[in-house]
Amino acid sequence: MAETYYCPHDLPRFGEMGKDRPELWAKFLDYYNAVFADGALTAREKALIALGVAHAVQCPYCIDAYTQAALQNGSDREQMTEAVHVACAIRGGASLVHGVQMRNVADKVGM
Amino acid sequence: MRSLPVLSLQARGHELAAPSAQMAALERSGAPAFEEVLARHGRAPLEAHAIEVLQVNVGKLCNQTCAHCHVDAGPDRREVMSRQTADEVVELLRRHPEIPTLDITGGAPELNPQFRYLVSEACAPGRRIIDRCNLSVLLLPSQRDLVGFLKEHRVEVTASLPSFRASGTDAQRGDGVFARSLEALRLLNEAGYGGGDGLVLNLVHNPVGTFLPGDQASLERDYKRELQLRHGVVFDRLYTITNMPISRFLEHIERTGNLQRYMELLVSSFNPRAADGVMCRTYLSVGWDGTLYDCDFNQMLAMPSNHGAPQTLSALLASGSVVPRRVVTDRHCFGCTAGAGSSCAGAVAE
Numbered sequence: 001m002a003e004t005y006y007c008p009h010d011l012p013r014f015g016e017m018g019k020d021r022p023e024l025w026a027k028f029l030d031y032y033n034a035v036f037a038d039g040a041l042t043a044r045e046k047a048l049i050a051l052g053v054a055h056a057v058q059c060p061y062c063i064d065a066y067t068q069a070a071l072q073n074g075s076d077r078e079q080m081t082e083a084v085h086v087a088c089a090i091r092g093g094a095s096l097v098h099g100v101q102m103r104n105v106a107d108k109v110g111m
Numbered sequence: 112m113r114s115l116p117v118l119s120l121q122a123r124g125h126e127l128a129a130p131s132a133q134m135a136a137l138e139r140s141g142a143p144a145f146e147e148v149l150a151r152h153g154r155a156p157l158e159a160h161a162i163e164v165l166q167v168n169v170g171k172l173c174n175q176t177c178a179h180c181h182v183d184a185g186p187d188r189r190e191v192m193s194r195q196t197a198d199e200v201v202e203l204l205r206r207h208p209e210i211p212t213l214d215i216t217g218g219a220p221e222l223n224p225q226f227r228y229l230v231s232e233a234c235a236p237g238r239r240i241i242d243r244c245n246l247s248v249l250l251l252p253s254q255r256d257l258v259g260f261l262k263e264h265r266v267e268v269t270a271s272l273p274s275f276r277a278s279g280t281d282a283q284r285g286d287g288v289f290a291r292s293l294e295a296l297r298l299l300n301e302a303g304y305g306g307g308d309g310l311v312l313n314l315v316h317n318p319v320g321t322f323l324p325g326d327q328a329s330l331e332r333d334y335k336r337e338l339q340l341r342h343g344v345v346f347d348r349l350y351t352i353t354n355m356p357i358s359r360f361l362e363h364i365e366r367t368g369n370l371q372r373y374m375e376l377l378v379s380s381f382n383p384r385a386a387d388g389v390m391c392r393t394y395l396s397v398g399w400d401g402t403l404y405d406c407d408f409n410q411m412l413a414m415p416s417n418h419g420a421p422q423t424l425s426a427l428l429a430s431g432s433v434v435p436r437r438v439v440t441d442r443h444c445f446g447c448t449a450g451a452g453s454s455c456a457g458a459v460a461e
Contacts, residue, residue, distance in 0.1 A: 043329040072318065073325035074333055076278045 044073035052087040119185040137442040140374040157438040163393040166214040169223040170399040179360040196401040197225035199424040216243040246295035267311040275337040279319040305346040324351035350457030355446040377445035385452025388459030
């Protein structure tokens with residue numbers, strides 16, 4: 001067993017998830033590649049979205065991969081930092097908007 | 112923002128100014144021999160069978176010192192093509208009207224006194240002439256009439272712009288270069304370049320870092336939209352070119368501890384289809400002193416055409432032909448065969 005749950009050497013081993021149920025892996029990859037192909041959004045825009053989501057889900061593998069993908073597709077640090085702030089704002093806002101639930105409960109049971 | 116050194120490797124006395132030191136660094140990186148990998152994929156040997164592009168490097172003099180420059184060009188360089196050598200280029204083109212394209216590069220080729228002579232003399236119906244332009248040169252007081260000259264001779268402009276953002280462009284090419292590049296692009300647009308009316312303006316994207324370029328078509332969409340919306344600038348095509356692990360980019364990746372990782376990236380991304388489309392199969396490269404090479408990168412590594420082919424313009428004019436010829440290769444060639452491939456006309460494999 002690894003000494004830590006997250007290890008940089010595990011990122012290039014992602015393909016090992018194709019073992020045992022290769023047909024599911026193949027379906028996932030087909031979908032994944034189709035999602036990131038140029039469409040109404042460019043590959044650069046999709047990489048920036050992925051970078052923001054990677055921070056929202058706090059996946060170190062995704063942060064590594066999509067920092068590089070964002071750079072490779074032509075984004076710069078300023079744009080990537082803004083993407084992280086978008087993730088931060090949505091995460092923070094998501095907490096804050098639940099405050100309305102808190103207020104609802106407090107209004108009901110409080111005086 | 113980090114300022115770039117203003118001197119070439121040569122002027123700094125850096126050991127990587129020497130081609131032999133560059134080759135040794137690439138060998139130390141652990142990259143396999145290029146010919147072995149080619150052979151493993153059934154692509155060896157690489158051979159040139161035609162000259163579709165005569166690429167003439169008129170010298171190393173430049174008004175910029177970009178961080179990734181494979182030429183180690185700069186204001187301190189003094190190697191420039193003479194009229195005698197330019198005359199040999201003109202004579203070669205006169206004898207071979209079937210060579211469709213003359214591609215003039217440098218340094219900043221426009222700063223060479225032979226540039227306008229070459230363009231004027233090589234100009235012929237049906238022949239495409241390309242100026243590899245750094246854009247900022249168009250703003251120099253000595254070059255105020257350059258756009259008019261290029262337009263008059265219908266020279267195709269292929270201009271470097273590594274990013275549609277200032278930070279990326281300035282990080283690679285020097286502080287303030289993005290703003291000057293936009294100013295120059297507007298001058299070209301005002302003259303009719305990039306508007307689809309036959310005055311061709313193409314841009315070149317090099318990665319601003321130690322990774323491969325993104326997808327060329329996708330990046331072109333971003334460049335077109337961002338440059339038009341934010342800056343009112345239009346252009347025709349975007350070419351993505353991989354940073355070659357030689358000269359100043361080699362110095363950068365070695366200094367930042369990225370040499371081995373970058374070479375592993377290039378080698379692991381070897382694409383046989385890119386090897387089928389590499390430019391050395393259809394290019395002939397001429398150095399400022401008239402030496403012949405299989406490409407501009409070999410030129411900077413002092414690796415002339417070989418395997419029995421003539422090595423100078425004068426030998427070629429005296430003896431006949433450089434095709435077919437076997438291409439001279441080494442580890443730097445992985446730069447042209449990685450991913451979608453890379454050439455002076457951008458990606459070579461979908």
